[in-house]
Amino acid sequence: MQRGTRVTSLALALLAGVPGCAAAEAPTEAAEPAKTLITKDFSVPMSVVTPHFKLQPLGPALVKIDYEAYMSSVEHLQKTFTRSPEWPHAGISDADAMKDMEGEAARFAAREAFSYSVLTPDGKRERGCIYVSPSPVPGYDAQVRIWVTKADYDAGFDAELYAWASQWVKTAWPFKKVAYPGRAIDWSTWDALVAAQAKG
Secondary structure, three states, X not given: XXXXXXXXXXXXXXXXXXXXXXXXXXXXXXXXXXXXOOOOOOOOOOOEEOOOOEEEEOXXXXXXXXXHHHHOOHHHXXXXXXXXOOOOOOOOOHHHHHHHHHHHHHHHHOOOOEEEEEEOOOOOOEEEEEEEEOOOOOOOOEEEEEEEOHHHHHOOHHHHHHHHXXXXXXXXXXXXXXXXXXXXXXXXXXXXXXXXHHOO
């Protein structure tokens, strides 16, 4: 099950872009071929290293530490990130986790959406994730979603990562207008916009 894009219709739309750190990019049952988020000539960031963390694209190699990260914070993420019991939940299996990672890697390779694991400098623990994906709401070039583990949230890392990511997206990506659901736009407003768009 994909972290951010659960199942179908309005539920899918409201969760679009959520993941699992893998959560939320393109619908898994799309009727039309997915479109690339950026042009072919844009060089997508493959890794970023800072003094306190590093970014690496989500994929099968990170399945274990990614699973450990979100399963350590199930209730926290359900309330602050997905606003849903669909992801994460206690019943996620190893096979589910691997399918999720394979999906994230495939969307990254297809340039449809870009999901990054936020790792400790030594790469041994995942602190959270950043997702750069298509916006379900017109008027935005992309949406960026972020989550951190409960422990990192309590330590103040959520605000630190959001501030860093905002600057990173502004300087390293080609977007002119980006939505930050649950941050620059509160969840209730964003969900209402997504719901209105889903109704056509």
